Amino acid sequence: MRAVRYHDCGEVNVLRVEDCERPEPAHDEVLVEMRAASINPIDAILREQGAPRLPKTTGSDIAGVVAAAGADVDNHEEGDRVFATGLHVGRFGGGSFADFAVVPTDLLAPLPDGVDFEEGAAVALVGVTVWRAMVHHAHLEPGATAFIHGGNGGVGHVAVGFAAALGATPVATARPEYHDAVRGLGAAAVIDYTRDDLTEAAVEATGGADLVLDALPGTYFDTDVAVAGFGGDVSVLAGDEATLSDVPAARSKELDIHMMSMSNLATHPDAPDIGPILDRLGRLVAEDRLEVVIDRTYPLEDAAQAHRAIMEESFLGKIVLTP
Template sequence: MRAITIPVPGGPDALVWAEVPDPEPGAGEVIVEVAASAVNRADLLQRQGHYPPPPGVPAYPGLECSGVIGAVGAGVTGWAVGQPVCALLAGGGYAERVAVPAGQLLPVPAGVDPVDAAALPEVACTVWSNLVRVAHLGKGETLLVHGGGSGIGTFAVQFGAALGATVVATARSTKHDKLRELGAAHTVDYREQDFVEETRRVTDGRGADVILDIMGASYLARNVAALADGGRLVVIGMQGGRRAELDLGALLAKRASVAATALRSRPLADKADIVRGVREQVWPLVESGAVRPIVDRRLPMRDAAQAHRLVESSDHVGKVLLTTA
């Protein structure tokens, strides 16, 4: 088969479309014939040499895919060859085939294009596990989503709104109309406006009950300032760095909490549990149309370098897909 390889870490041109060995399904795995994968920020870090895949995972980037099952390994039940699926991966999605633990498979939701389904697994699992399992976002609460125009952001805006939360999203002003269409009640241009002041303004001074943050260190102090009493800050990215000073006094005064999570490195059983939760609680929202995959564009997988440049520029809204056809 062919896959995107990284012979030497570096810029987008480090991505090379090359012939590699075909995967074989191990016990408890299936082979997915990949129709599409999606570009995530983690893929950019892996390309640069900063985020190696976990042991035993293919060296090719790609944390999600859609396609059809091509082979079923020993011990797998409930899945059959030819079945359309999408999957959460620890790596290997930028390829024509990938071996997937059966617990990380999801059916393509009814009404969703089988290619566009590649835009769902990583964001759905990330957003659901953090907003529901960690932050316990409730109806009537205020959710602040940073990076609202990203794949994670566009999904979180829709999901938060579907849960009955009032969603505030930060993004470039050119993306605000789209975010309001997706369910954001308020939008903030992070380049021109102070998201702390804006969040307090639109909540009559209370602040956000839950903040989903992709920035990390550079936003930590301001995120704590933007929290309501009893608020929950969940950090899922470090685009703004990994080290910052935390004012515990400010956190204590608000009886607030800070959590940080990653998905890729979780044990298989934990990932399977998250996937089950997504299938039970998120897929019905997707099938009803309350939440949908937001795809900026599709590009051939051999043009992965172009896709990485686009995602690095942050000029996209939603997901950039890489297709094998």
């Protein structure tokens, strides 16, 4: 089978489409024949900085058909449509950019009828991330306001739609070219993030946000605190460092600041399993209550283009790979 692997970390040119042995599922794993995979920034970051296990097959998100099931797997059988995420973590040398991948059942859910493979692969990692941030950490409720940076991004566009599906009011930032589309996903307002008065505009649009979702804390941490309302939650998804210049402002609002990584769901014994979250995300997509936008699709051989695009280009939604 083909697998897109790297043996050393580095630029995009370390990626190789290689001929490999098809893996065998262990007792608690299924072998999934890949029909779609999607690219996430973490795939490019691991390739650049080094994955814990080398060689590494790149790719976290997969949707496909069960080709074989391990001896202890009784809830998935050959021919089932499934989707999964979490294959980027150090538990695995395998990944989703391959003709087949082995997936443990805690990372896997049935892909409902009416959800195509591309949608399943596209929603998996970003959807679980948004669920973790909004449901597990922030307990987002109907009628609450959510301020979402980057409403056109992979995470951001699903965050907008998911908040709307929960009955909350999403307010997002994006370049002007995406404003209509992000409103179409459910945003009550969209603000150009280059505005000098971004913070004031966000405070006005949210009335003080119950939740702020931030993947760029180094740039926006002060804005997050200013935009959050009393008792609000700030979920920080990414970034290497962030300075909060007005700690008393954050304390005076009694903010909950969450530093999170959805990867814990694939690795940490005390974190919930990914499968049940995917199961519910799949239902939302199947019932047209959550939209995942696919910007473009590449064949597996062009995985390097997907790696380049996720780090260098601006687009709405997700980039997907197919065999």
